[in-house]
Amino acid sequence: MAQIAVHVDYPAWVNEIVDWNKTYATDEERMRLAIAISSENVERETGGPFGAAIFEGASGKLVAVGMNSVVRLNNCTLHGEMVAFMMANQRLGSFTLGAAGMPAHELFTSCEPCAMCLGATLWSGVRRVVYGAGREDASRLNFEEGPVFPASYKYLEDRGITIVRDVLRPEARAVLERYRIKSGKIYNG
Amino acid sequence: MAQIAVHVDYPAWVNEIVDWNKTYATDEERMRLAIAISSENVERETGGPFGAAIFEGASGKLVAVGMNSVVRLNNCTLHGEMVAFMMANQRLGSFTLGAAGMPAHELFTSCEPCAMCLGATLWSGVRRVVYGAGREDASRLNFEEGPVFPASYKYLEDRGITIVRDVLRPEARAVLERYRIKSGKIYNG
Numbered sequence: 464m465a466q467i468a469v470h471v472d473y474p475a476w477v478n479e480i481v482d483w484n485k486t487y488a489t490d491e492e493r494m495r496l497a498i499a500i501s502s503e504n505v506e507r508e509t510g511g512p513f514g515a516a517i518f519e520g521a522s523g524k525l526v527a528v529g530m531n532s533v534v535r536l537n538n539c540t541l542h543g544e545m546v547a548f549m550m551a552n553q554r555l556g557s558f559t560l561g562a563a564g565m566p567a568h569e570l571f572t573s574c575e576p577c578a579m580c581l582g583a584t585l586w587s588g589v590r591r592v593v594y595g596a597g598r599e600d601a602s603r604l605n606f607e608e609g610p611v612f613p614a615s616y617k618y619l620e621d622r623g624i625t626i627v628r629d630v631l632r633p634e635a636r637a638v639l640e641r642y643r644i645k646s647g648k649i650y651n652g
Numbered sequence: 653m654a655q656i657a658v659h660v661d662y663p664a665w666v667n668e669i670v671d672w673n674k675t676y677a678t679d680e681e682r683m684r685l686a687i688a689i690s691s692e693n694v695e696r697e698t699g700g701p702f703g704a705a706i707f708e709g710a711s712g713k714l715v716a717v718g719m720n721s722v723v724r725l726n727n728c729t730l731h732g733e734m735v736a737f738m739m740a741n742q743r744l745g746s747f748t749l750g751a752a753g754m755p756a757h758e759l760f761t762s763c764e765p766c767a768m769c770l771g772a773t774l775w776s777g778v779r780r781v782v783y784g785a786g787r788e789d790a791s792r793l794n795f796e797e798g799p800v801f802p803a804s805y806k807y808l809e810d811r812g813i814t815i816v817r818d819v820l821r822p823e824a825r826a827v828l829e830r831y832r833i834k835s836g837k838i839y840n841g
Contacts, residue, residue: 466661466662466667467662467716467739467742467743468659468660468661468662468742469659469660469661469738469739469741469742470657470658470659470660471657471658471659471660472655472657472658473655473656473657478655527656533747533775534747536747537741537742537745537746537747538738538741538742538747539737539741539747539748539772539775539776539777540729540734540737540738540741540772540775545729548728548729549658549727549729550656550658552658552726552727552728552729553656553657553658553726553727554656556726557726558722558723558725558726558727558728559728577771577775578767578768578770578771578774578804579767579768579769579770579771579772579774579775580768580771581767581768581771581799582766582767582768582769582770582771582798582799583728583729583768585767585768585796585798585799586722586728586729586766586768586798587728588728607774609771609774609775609807610770610771610774610801610803610804610807610808612799612801612803612804614799614801615767615799615801618798618799619799
């Protein structure tokens with residue numbers, strides 16, 4: 464068979480929305496970027512209402528962003544968090560963001576991670592996860608989170624990963640609502 | 653920032669090992685392919701000891717294969733199952749393998765899926781998952797499976813996905829042992 468390959472890139476608008484050189488000092492600033500990405504993904508109709516960003520925790524330096532790209536790239540694995548992990552790995556030339564000598568990294572995501580993304584969080588090497596909207600907000604749109612249980616979070620916390628919930632939740636939820644009004648596609652519904 | 657992008661391809665040996673035109677009639681034949689891929693990945697030193705393949709369930713037609721590519725491609729998300737899902741999506745031009753009108757698809761994987769891959773299984777649209785070695789076999793190498801619980805499997809089964817365990821387990825486990833002897837890298841250990 465002819466060789467098949469997969470190419471993952473950003474939609475063309477990414478550099479209009481993302482200031483790569485800014486220092487993102489606070490949790491709110493970092494979450495605001497993740498939400499801006501989720502919102503732009505809806506307005507430009509490039510994917511589901513989910514955005515993510517990875518920062519160096521102490522410096523606030525932006526490493527990578529991600530946006531849901533399942534439909535745009537015909538790929539069931541490309542949730543916002545997964546795109547952010549892949550792009551951060553690519554940029555740093557490392558399969559872990561938690562290597563010895565690296566600064567601690569953090570994932571900000573506009574909505575609570577699904578089972579796949581929570582698993583990937585463990586493999587990514589990030590030390591802190593901050594999310595905006597919760598799984599109940601997503602399920603109101605019939606987006607499913609999959610097999611995530613309180614024990615799943617405990618598993619991550621036991622391995623030193625901090626979980627922070629509900630940061631700018633109303634703003635994050637508003638993007639989900641906007642997607643619903645635009646009658647966006649519910650893949651994997 | 654310069655545009656970053658991720659390219660996912662197969663190692664050069666894939667077409668030496670995989671017969672794309674063969675009909676894989678039985679569970680054992682299908683699992684034997686997943687194990688052969690895991691084994692070749694170890695011998696060629698292109699990744700961890702994990703292989704996967706996706707078939708049309710009824711016809712036995714091979715759709716895609718995957719092999720652990722975390723270290724080769726510097727990407728924490730590229731477990732064998734994830735590569736198989738991405739390549740199957742790419743080949744069929746569809747973000748789901750469970751669309752109306754499609755034949756039912758099945759995932760064969762040489763080792764029990766981790767939390768990320770089990771989550772992705774749900775989004776992939778496959779109707780059946782068959783694995784060889786179990787999580788205890790992988791943890792003997794200090795490979796971790798992440799937050800997977802009996803309730804995780806029940807969650808998938810409640811959504812109509814059949815899980816089949818321990819197919820050719822000794823052969824699958826032997827590849828893990830071979831990797832240990834070669835002192836293969838334990839990423840995400």
